[in-house]
Amino acid sequence: MEFREVEAKWQKYWDEHPELYRASIKKSKEKKYILNEFPYPSGSGLHIGHAFSLVGSDIYARFKRMQGYQVMFPMGWDAFGLPTENYAIKNKRKPQEVTAENTAVFKKQMKKLAFSIDWEREIDTTDPNYYRWTQWIFIKLFEKGLAYKKEMPINWCPSCKIGLANEEVVNGRCERCGHEAERRNISQWIVKITDYAERLLSGLEETDFENKVKLAQINWIGKSEGSRIKFKIEGRDEKVEIFTTRADTLPGASFLTVAPEHSLALEAAKKDQEVANYIKKAKNKSDLERTELNKEKTGVFSGFWAINPYNQQKIPVWVSDFVLVSYGTGAIMSVPAHDQRDHDFAVKFGLPIIPVIKKKGWNFDKEAYVSEERGKEIKIGKKCNQYHLRDWIFSRQHYWGEPIPMINCPKCGWVTVPEEELPLKLPEVEAYEPTVDGQSPLSKIESFVNCRCPKCGGPAKRETDTMPNWAGSDWYYLAYCLFEDINKPLSGKKNIFVKNQKILSEWMPVDVYIGGDEHNTLHLLYSRFIYQFLHDLGVMPADIREPYDKRVSHGVILGPDGFRMSKSRGNVVTPESVADKYGVDVLRLYLMFMGPFESVMAWNEKTLIGVKRFLDRFIIFVEKQKSNRESSETSLRLLNKSIKGVTQDLENFNFNTVVAKLMEAINKIDKLSREDLRKLIKLIAPLAPYTAEELWHKLGEKESIHGSGWPEYDQKMNDNEMVKIPVAVNGKVRDQLEVSKEESQIESKIVSRALELDKIKTWVKGKEIVKEIYVPGKMLNLVVR
RNA sequence: GCCGCUGUGGUGAAAUCGGUAUACACGCAAGACUUAAAAUCUUGUGCUCUCAACAAGCGUGUGGGUUCAAGUCCCGCCAGCGGCACCA
Numbered sequence: 052m053e054f055r056e057v058e059a060k061w062q063k064y065w066d067e068h069p070e071l072y073r074a075s076i077k078k079s080k081e082k083k084y085i086l087n088e089f090p091y092p093s094g095s096g097l098h099i100g101h102a103f104s105l106v107g108s109d110i111y112a113r114f115k116r117m118q119g120y121q122v123m124f125p126m127g128w129d130a131f132g133l134p135t136e137n138y139a140i141k142n143k144r145k146p147q148e149v150t151a152e153n154t155a156v157f158k159k160q161m162k163k164l165a166f167s168i169d170w171e172r173e174i175d176t177t178d179p180n181y182y183r184w185t186q187w188i189f190i191k192l193f194e195k196g197l198a199y200k201k202e203m204p205i206n207w208c209p210s211c212k213i214g215l216a217n218e219e220v221v222n223g224r225c226e227r228c229g230h231e232a233e234r235r236n237i238s239q240w241i242v243k244i245t246d247y248a249e250r251l252l253s254g255l256e257e258t259d260f261e262n263k264v265k266l267a268q269i270n271w272i273g274k275s276e277g278s279r280i281k282f283k284i285e286g287r288d289e290k291v292e293i294f295t296t297r298a299d300t301l302p303g304a305s306f307l308t309v310a311p312e313h314s315l316a317l318e319a320a321k322k323d324q325e326v327a328n329y330i331k332k333a334k335n336k337s338d339l340e341r342t343e344l345n346k347e348k349t350g351v352f353s354g355f356w357a358i359n360p361y362n363q364q365k366i367p368v369w370v371s372d373f374v375l376v377s378y379g380t381g382a383i384m385s386v387p388a389h390d391q392r393d394h395d396f397a398v399k400f401g402l403p404i405i406p407v408i409k410k411k412g413w414n415f416d417k418e419a420y421v422s423e424e425r426g427k428e429i430k431i432g433k434k435c436n437q438y439h440l441r442d443w444i445f446s447r448q449h450y451w452g453e454p455i456p457m458i459n460c461p462k463c464g465w466v467t468v469p470e471e472e473l474p475l476k477l478p479e480v481e482a483y484e485p486t487v488d489g490q491s492p493l494s495k496i497e498s499f500v501n502c503r504c505p506k507c508g509g510p511a512k513r514e515t516d517t518m519p520n521w522a523g524s525d526w527y528y529l530a531y532c533l534f535e536d537i538n539k540p541l542s543g544k545k546n547i548f549v550k551n552q553k554i555l556s557e558w559m560p561v562d563v564y565i566g567g568d569e570h571n572t573l574h575l576l577y578s579r580f581i582y583q584f585l586h587d588l589g590v591m592p593a594d595i596r597e598p599y600d601k602r603v604s605h606g607v608i609l610g611p612d613g614f615r616m617s618k619s620r621g622n623v624v625t626p627e628s629v630a631d632k633y634g635v636d637v638l639r640l641y642l643m644f645m646g647p648f649e650s651v652m653a654w655n656e657k658t659l660i661g662v663k664r665f666l667d668r669f670i671i672f673v674e675k676q677k678s679n680r681e682s683s684e685t686s687l688r689l690l691n692k693s694i695k696g697v698t699q700d701l702e703n704f705n706f707n708t709v710v711a712k713l714m715e716a717i718n719k720i721d722k723l724s725r726e727d728l729r730k731l732i733k734l735i736a737p738l739a740p741y742t743a744e745e746l747w748h749k750l751g752e753k754e755s756i757h758g759s760g761w762p763e764y765d766q767k768m769n770d771n772e773m774v775k776i777p778v779a780v781n782g783k784v785r786d787q788l789e790v791s792k793e794e795s796q797i798e799s800k801i802v803s804r805a806l807e808l809d810k811i812k813t814w815v816k817g818k819e820i821v822k823e824i825y826v827p828g829k830m831l832n833l834v835v836r
Numbered sequence: 837g838c839c840g841c842u843g844u845g846g847u848g849a850a851a852u853c854g855g856u857a858u859a860c861a862c863g864c865a866a867g868a869c870u871u872a873a874a875a876u877c878u879u880g881u882g883c884u885c886u887c888a889a890c891a892a893g894c895g896u897g898u899g900g901g902u903u904c905a906a907g908u909c910c911c912g913c914c915a916g917c918g919g920c921a922c923c924a
Contacts, residue, residue, distance in 0.1 A: 262840095266839075266840065267839090270838090270840085271920085273920095277924080294923095295924060296924065371922095372922090373924095375922080375924090377923090378924075385924090386924090390924070391922095392924080437924085571919095572920095644848090645849090647849085650841095651842095652848080653848085655847085655848065658849095658863095661848095661860085661861045664876090699852080703852090707848095707849075708850070711861075712859095713860095714860055715859075775856085777855080779905075781904080782855095782903095782904065784855095784856050787856070821904090824855095824905080831855095834905095
């Protein structure tokens with residue numbers, strides 16, 4: 052039968068039987084919540100990367116389902132975002148309509164690729180019933196003091212006249228027009244994720260993330276332990292506080308350096324034009340300039356003098372942009388003898404270099420001596436930790452995002468939109484372009500902006516910024532659990548999280564979270580933070596402290612030329628084109644056979660042929676074998692071995708070797724009974740669901756194979772098998788011994804039989820056997836002299 | 837510069853705990869079927885020496901080390917990929 056007909060037939064059947072893939076908690080069965088990062092539904096449809104990671108996830112979900120677990124494998128759409136907005140602007144269309152079209156295409160393609168998704172749980176971050184709760188979370192953040200408004204520099208494209216998200220700035224340039232991006236101060240909503248830095252670190256211990264993911268998060272949070280030390284400033288009451296990890300080098304602090312934004316620098320600028328000019332210049336520096344000017348240090352003397360608290364010496368205070376406002380206190384003590392940046396600075400401006408840790412023969416004038424070694428402890432200042440993690444800029448001056456549910460009242464200040472008024476719907480607008488001054492298009496809609504203050508009833512204005520992309524994906528793993536209350540909205544004040552504690556504690560945490568390395572820091576950290584925050588609010592089950600248990604990162608598929616697939620390179624391979632040409636099962640098998648699930652691989656259609664041949668042979672094999680009454684003994688053993696290997700490899704996401712083991716089975720097995728044939732088909736079912744279903748029914752089955760059980764490995768079957776024991780002399784294998792399993796356990800027997808082997812005799816002849824090392828069932832090594 | 841990952845045949849890659857390196861597949865070569873081609877099937881395929889077989893030697897980026905035994909563990913170096921980058 053042609054693959055097209057087979058696919059159409061079973062896709063229809065599966066659509067008519069949603070119970071097959073429906074996730075439901077039954078007391079008797081253990082649950083598995085298998086989550087793949089939900090896609091952004093772009094206009095170009097599912098790309099090969101989506102297909103790759105989803106095939107792997109689907110195989111695992113199908114495998115676990117057949118093993119008898121209650122599997123939840125849901126899907127949804129992370130549909131807010133710039134590409135849709137840009138497309139809408141360009142084509143004068145509504146983002147809502149574009150999104151609906153795109154998600155329809157994605158869903159259709161996913162169904163074709165046979166993903167065993169529970170479609171009843173489908174969610175969409177742009178659905179007001181969904182983002183009502185995204186907004187509710189923001190309100191709670193605000194109420195708990197974790198969201199605040201602040202002037203922050205953002206990236207600004209002077210050509211497009213819009214604010215750019217960090218993702219939109221590529222090498223310091225605007226992603227759309229290539230113009231150099233500038234910095235501009237705009238008042239923004241900030242979320243205090245830094246309050247959770249320590250929790251985000253310690254929580255990692257409760258997860259089963261692989262080490263590289265944990266390390267990525269640890270590095271991103273970037274904790275350093277040190278102390279804060281206050282320096283008196285001559286002629287001023289206010290002290291300058293610095294942060295250092297090396298308080299022991301305080302005696303060598305020959306000057307202080309403060310950031311251009313530091314209050315002391317601003318103070319100095321009032322009196323000194325040169326300082327004022329420097330600050331102005333530094334402020335206007337774009338990211339591009341900052342990285343380019345990386346090499347040469349710049350700075351200016353502030354005119355202020357500080358007192359080193361260790362020895363009461365007068366040291367100058369300098370202003371330099373290599374000191375960052377956003378880290379520590381925005382001021383440092385400079386120890387040129389033991390820090391290379393301070394050294395560069397000191398050399399350029401002729402400042403003293405005072406060694407604290409002595410090193411024989413070290414030329415301190417030439418280079419700083421930077422070592423792990425510490426000087427004697429100095430107990431000045433107080434111990435504290437610093438983190439690289441920054442607070443999270445939560446505002447976007449764009450249209451296609453969740454409106455931030457805040458109202459600014461001239462009397463009451465910032466007031467939240469009352470919970471019962473949620474969702475605060477995104478109004479339909481005529482134009483989606485950002486305004487000339489960089490504000491969100493919402494700011495032009497007076498009916499949206501002007502409102503009454505919920506507190507005092509006076510006239511007030513709404514926030515017009517929208518939320519970043521990450522907001523909707525911070526809690527979607529909860530939304531899948533609560534889909535009934537999200538897709539059929541609750542009225543009034545009822546809270547989905549509080550109401551559904553039981554459901555949450557049944558499904559959470561996510562058992563396996565499959566996603567890309569590019570999300571190992573931001574998305575994973577943001578969503579862990581939001582979960583922890585909700586946990587602190589008391590709306591999450593008390594004993595579930597982390598949202599994800601295990602994290603599996605999938606690899607990347609490059610184009611046939613070895614480069615990342617892109618339209619401009621013209622090396623794009625779409626899953627659809629491959630499925631049309633060879634069939635879905637061939638595509639699925641090939642994607643998995645390419646290499647390890649985590650690695651980076653180039654597309655190679657030639658290798659795909661091998662997989663196609665295998666699947667054809669598999670079908671022919673079943674046809675030929677199906678009338679057998681019984682299996683041959685060797686075939687039965689081989690099948691049993693395959694069951695063991697395939698089961699183990701599926702468990703560990705080693706899908707490439709699963710395919711290899713199935714190929715091996717087909718190559719070696721010669722005779723199977725109809726009953727045993729069923730087991731073999733089950734082994735391939737998670738990988739090639741269409742073919743397996745078709746063959747299964749050809750054997751006379753009436754129910755779907757995907758609802759059937761997983762074959763069991765028979766431990767005893769291989770017991771009386773013969774085993775081959777390699778015999779080595781001085782570590783080099785010279786011959787092998789074939790013995791029964793029983794015999795292989797007795798060392799003395801193995802040694803004496805090995806010494807009877809002709810080849811071994813010649814190697815041992817005339818020499819003394821110093822040592823015999825026998826690893827039962829594995830190998831024998833004779834050490835001779 | 838810092839952090840992480842990777843290095844195995846002509847190619848994609850296998851090798852649970854340190855225990856027969858190169859499974860599985862592509863490609864290539866020879867053969868079968870065919871008027872022919874495609875498809876399919878069979879056999880062979882790390883390197884060196886050899887007409888060939890046997891045997892032997894060498895082989896997992898590189899130099900050392902530990903061990904009866906190292907692709908696997910430890911130390912140094914080289915190359916490639918990804919991320920971060922004046923973080924005090």
